[in-house]
Amino acid sequence: MKRRKLSAFIPVQNVEDIIEECLESIKWVDEIFIVDAFSTDKTLEICHRYPNVKIVQHEYENSGAQRSWGMPQVSHDWVFIIDSDEICNKQLKIEIEKILSKEKINVDGYKVSIKTKFLGKLQHHDRSLGHLGMRVVRKKSYKNYVLNRVHSKLVLKKVDKINNKKAFLIHEPITKFPSHIWKMIRYAEWAAEDMHENGIRARWYHFVFRPMFKFFIHYFIKLGFLDGMRGLILCQISAISVFMKYYKLYFLSRELSKK
Numbered sequence: 156m157k158r159r160k161l162s163a164f165i166p167v168q169n170v171e172d173i174i175e176e177c178l179e180s181i182k183w184v185d186e187i188f189i190v191d192a193f194s195t196d197k198t199l200e201i202c203h204r205y206p207n208v209k210i211v212q213h214e215y216e217n218s219g220a221q222r223s224w225g226m227p228q229v230s231h232d233w234v235f236i237i238d239s240d241e242i243c244n245k246q247l248k249i250e251i252e253k254i255l256s257k258e259k260i261n262v263d264g265y266k267v268s269i270k271t272k273f274l275g276k277l278q279h280h281d282r283s284l285g286h287l288g289m290r291v292v293r294k295k296s297y298k299n300y301v302l303n304r305v306h307s308k309l310v311l312k313k314v315d316k317i318n319n320k321k322a323f324l325i326h327e328p329i330t331k332f333p334s335h336i337w338k339m340i341r342y343a344e345w346a347a348e349d350m351h352e353n354g355i356r357a358r359w360y361h362f363v364f365r366p367m368f369k370f371f372i373h374y375f376i377k378l379g380f381l382d383g384m385r386g387l388i389l390c391q392i393s394a395i396s397v398f399m400k401y402y403k404l405y406f407l408s409r410e411l412s413k414k
Contacts, residue, residue: 159255160185162229162294163237166221167202168192170239173330175201180243182207184235190225217345219300219307226297236290237324241269246322251291254317264292264309266316268323273385277325280378280386287316290324304345339396347403357405362398370394 163184167174168191178201181187187208191199192215202208213224218238226234233255237243247267254265267290271278289309301308329335373379374390382389 156256156258158252159233160231161233161235161251161255162186162188162231163235164188164190164222164226164229165237165239166190166192166215166218166225167194167198167239168215169194169196169198171197171201173327174198174239176242177237177239178202178205178208180248181235181237183248186230188225188229190221192221217302217304217307219302222307222309223297223300223302226294229294232294234292234294234296236288236292238326240326240328240330242325242327244321244323244325246319247317247324250317250319250322254291262311262313262315263296264289264311264314266314267291268317268320269326270323271389272325272327273329273389276385278382278385278389280381288324289314291317303349305342305349306346339392339399343396343399344403346400347407350400350404351407355404356408357401361401361404365401366394366398369397 161184163181163186165177165187167189171194178187182205185207187202187205189202189208189210191202191210191212193212199210202210209230211225211228213221215221222236235243235251254260266287269286269288269290289311292309292311296309296311299310301310328338370390370393373393374387379386379390
């Protein structure tokens with residue numbers, strides 16, 4: 156059977172330093188659909204170099220909102236969701252094309268392995284260093300997003316996963332120290348705002364035990380220590396992110412108490 160057509164979906168904003176590598180890895184798809192949050196650098200100039208690119212613009216709210224807004228506008232019934240700081244490796248391309256060449260597809264989405272690349276090296280252990288994400292889905296699945304400011308979820312009933320261990324997305328979220336710190340701050344603020352709206356308040360034990368527990372689980376139980384110094388740093392970053400989230404939540408709680 157002839158392969159079904161595929162749209163790649165990418166939300167972007169001021170990613171001129173990384174977007175080309177991402178686009179090169181997916182130029183084999185039938186359409187690259189980009190939702191740009193009004194970039195002010197050379198991001199769009201780079202994107203326009205690819206003939207199968209379609210660009211729309213939408214003010215950034217969060218990643219889930221960008222996807223649920225943009226996905227109904229793609230041209231094809233199957234969508235490959237990828238972020239600008241990710242790269243599709245060759246084995247994943249082959250696996251996706253096998254799926255789309257099936258006579259019948261009985262599921263609405265496929266989970267894809269995602270591995271973190273940090274300081275030039277892939278990390279192979281611990282969920283915070285690599286995990287599964289719902290990335291190859293039917294276009295209609297945009298209706299199933301559970302939206303949060305951070306880590307919106309795509310919830311589907313009929314799902315499968317790509318089992319080939321050599322097929323994965325390479326995620327490189329940390330390339331420059333200052334930009335990573337600002338990203339941690341932004342995510343901590345968004346997560347705290349979601350928690351605050353859900354009635355959660357910061358308590359002393361959140362600051363003492365939650366970061367410690369996060370580090371212990373990821374470094375020891377989920378074997379982050381097997382990735383050496385890089386694993387240690389990434390697991391510690393996860394713990395710091397938890398502390399920052401409750402730090403911001405504490406400020407929001409104080410502001411509420413003053414009213």
